[in-house]
Amino acid sequence: MSLLAHAPALQVVLPLVSAPLAVLLRHRNAAFAVVTAGAWAAFAAAIALWLQVGESGVISYHIGNWAPPWGIEYRVDRLTSFVLLLVSGMASIVLPYSRASIEREIPRELHYLYYAMFGLCLTGLLGMTITGDAFNIFVFLEISSLSTYVLIGLGRDRRALSASYRYLIMGSIGATFIVLGIGFLYLMTGTLNLADMAVRIRDIESSRPVLAALAFLTVGISLKVALFPLHQWLPNAYTYAPSAVTAFLAATATKVSVYVLIRFYFSVFGESLVFAKLPLPEIMLLLSLLGMFAANFIAIFQDNLKRLFAYSSVGQIGYITLGLSFDSFNGLAASIVHLFNHGIAKGAIFLLIGGIVAAGAKAGTGPLPLSFDRLAGLSRRMPLTCFGIVIAGLSLIGVPGTAGFVSKWYLILAAMDKGQWWLVAAILASSLLAVAYVWRFVEAAYFRPAADEVRREAPLSMLLPAWLLVLGSIWFGLDTSVTLGSALDAAQHLIGSKP
């Protein structure tokens, strides 16, 4: 009981402690063991929290027993626990995978640093999710961002460094905007606790500093979300980062940012201010549509498989923010469930791509076997990998029976609730673009003649975690009780929490 009562703190503290330990140990195997143990413990804590929230509702944990609003509060509701589950779960799957993957992508003497940074990044993402304190969000955001820059820069490709630098500049601008926004809010309300802030903001919600705060936070977080047209850091960062890093970031980092956005909109500023009084839904709708079409369209013409799916991520984020912009129960539920479903599908794809890189490196075909010419006939060499990518790709398209369909279905329902048929048509039409880019992979891997037909599958330690996610994206398409149940609950909670 006592341990369980401290689960919210343990959620963050365990991965946090694992990172410096990894540095102190300076040995890659030991670092691997410590950080993986930390991530698994965090996953266990997330499961415990998810169950606990299901039983007893919102959990409020006071750090150091300082009562809010003076002390820092950790606050876990349905949405929080759902995102915690996604983030810690992805970390628990990606870490065992990384051992074999970074062997071929990162110099050995840097491995312990990789694990340390991974632990920190995980800490930051979990912290951003669980904390109920505005400044704390910024601190954890910086922890996760700084460690992400390092993780991306660890890639062997020298372009990784410039991608990382580019992300650093952009991420810093975003973080500055966020801290400015929080500063304005602090100035006006005199509190940093989100729940307290929400109460105090009611009286002054139309004042200019509050509106400025909303603008700064929206732009700052949109940048971290990679909402079109602020996505430009993303394709290079995803393309040149080590495979395991790409998979983890694609599945979690932008998703946590979306979570922060939802948190500020619904739990702080309040639905009525954000969606009813200001033209924000229209802008967000427009940007989401642009993202869905432009990014998906650009994805079709990429020659690098990783870059193709990076652009696809930008497009998929468009679906998530589209759901948000509807400001309806179904729309919010669609966003939340797509956040999860896209996370596992895209995670699976990038993990499998890591397998292609690893198998290519082993065969000595050079560092970048990801152009479509090199992928010709890949299905003969790596049948399991290719089949996995196809299934996860079907989930990206939103084929019935996969997880992606569930989220798209709710998105369509939300659009129909609004009576906007053209939006339904737009959602479906953008899915056709997804068909096109997934088809490019299928065509190259299955229908082009292979250079050689020697079986050269990725190692089992990489295939297993990836296939776990592939099966997940089928499982959550058939049994929607966990994902959709949580999302509907969370949406209910958020919409219901309006004053």
Add this chain to the structure above:
Amino acid sequence: MTDGLLFHPALVMIAGALLIPALRGLARNLAILLVPALALVALWLLPEGRLWSVAWLDYQLTPLAVDKLSRLFSTIFLLMAGTGGLFALRQQSRIEVPAAFLYAGSAVGVALAGDLITVFLFWEFMAVGSTLVLWSAGTPQAWAASRRYIMVHLAGGVILFLGVVGHLQATGDASFTGMQVDSLAHWLILIGFLINAGAYPLSAWLPDAYPEASWSGTVFLSAFTTKTAVYVLIRGFPGTELLIWFGLFMVFYGIVYALLENDMRRILAYSIVNQVGFMIAGIGIGTEMALNGAAAHAFTHIIYKALLLMSAGVVLSATGRRKCSELGGLFHSMPVTTICGTIGALAISSFPLTSGFISKSMISQAAADGHLEIVWMFLAAASAGVFLHAGIKFPWFVFFQKDSGLRPPDPTGSVRWAMIFFAFLCIALGVWPEPLYAILPFPVDYVPYTAAHVLTQTQLLLFSGLAFFLMLNYLKRTPTISLDVDWLWRKLFPALFAIVGKAIRGAQSAIGGSLGGLIASTTALLDRQRQPGGFLLRSWPTGSMALWVMIMLLGYLALYY
């Protein structure tokens, strides 16, 4: 609920489609023949009723529901898949037959689906399977045609899905039953169905794509897509009067274009549109007799159209020629193919004692019974037209007329047996229609062989035959190309883009100013964006990203204040 002993025939076919690429030699041949047979046995072991039921989201899905109509269509689809597999045993392409089985299995899946979501799912699988069949021909023309084909069908799928979503939203019930065209959703569903049926003006994909498939691929393509559409229309929109006129239009459109056409397989493709027109008109009439007739005609049509396309495919693979004006006199060296092709031609013209006679006459009879005199007259006139374009024109120009000097041998083995089997069915069903009548959806009290029916039809055929030979000189095909709606997207749109581009470049040289230069460079950029490193594909410098951030912020601030 689910009974473990029930095999879903569609899944049997799809499993076979996944298995066959892994097999070689004798095992592959055996699998190609056994899989459809197994699926057929599984189908006939199924009892009637809604067999599988799955709760999914808020809806009750029924992926397996059997009644007489769905069993009839599934039977002919599987029969076709098996015989087509036999015909295509020698096909070099390793993809074509598995793709065709996926295609056929999905068609069976549509026929056995008890709810709209399952229909949609298999509908899309069908589009994928058929595109793969087309694509596996391996020629650049087939590749281009397959891309146009998949675009039309994916767009059709989107329209259908929009309709399905609207229907579910309005009724909350997913089951697939008769609908009225009374709401936007139902209109969308109808349009989605009609695209696959090849209804004008949504038909141009059909003669555009089918003749580009391989010698055996076209046989598969002719059978499933349009007939699945006929099936869903029978189930979903029986008695919708609009369909009568759609159907009649298709009938005459098919005849006119087929008469103008020179490519033998394109003639037959247009005649698919024509024949499907008869079925759709029957669905529009909507009486039990008419629906029986439409279903029976779909059944017999699959057989004789496959037979015709098999004979055309044999000619194509033996001579490498496809234009009527380059063929002729093949009966000297290909007696079996000539006889089989002629039997198919007689069947499509509804000669008495062939399968076409016993099915098409039901539709005409239904029109007469329903006192739709105009419809009846159109249908009668169209029957004469069918005889002209498919019944005489195809065999005459390909197998007889002038001697082209070609002496290719008759096919042997599996190809020959597949043709003989279908030729046999064409005659057998014509002489002995009772087994087919017994499995039609409604009880049949129709006797095809009355003196009046036989006399009317024979007169009609004799006179149109006479007309054909009198007008032979006009009908001789020159090597021309006839235009259809597909010209819009094949030629006009690209041409328009080119003209606009030219106009802009012209304006630029005229003005010589910076504005013209800007526009011209934009068009050039749009050209380049398709290539790596192009405008939209390159990495953006940090400065421009920061600029966007500022624009966004200022935009928000301006809008908030």
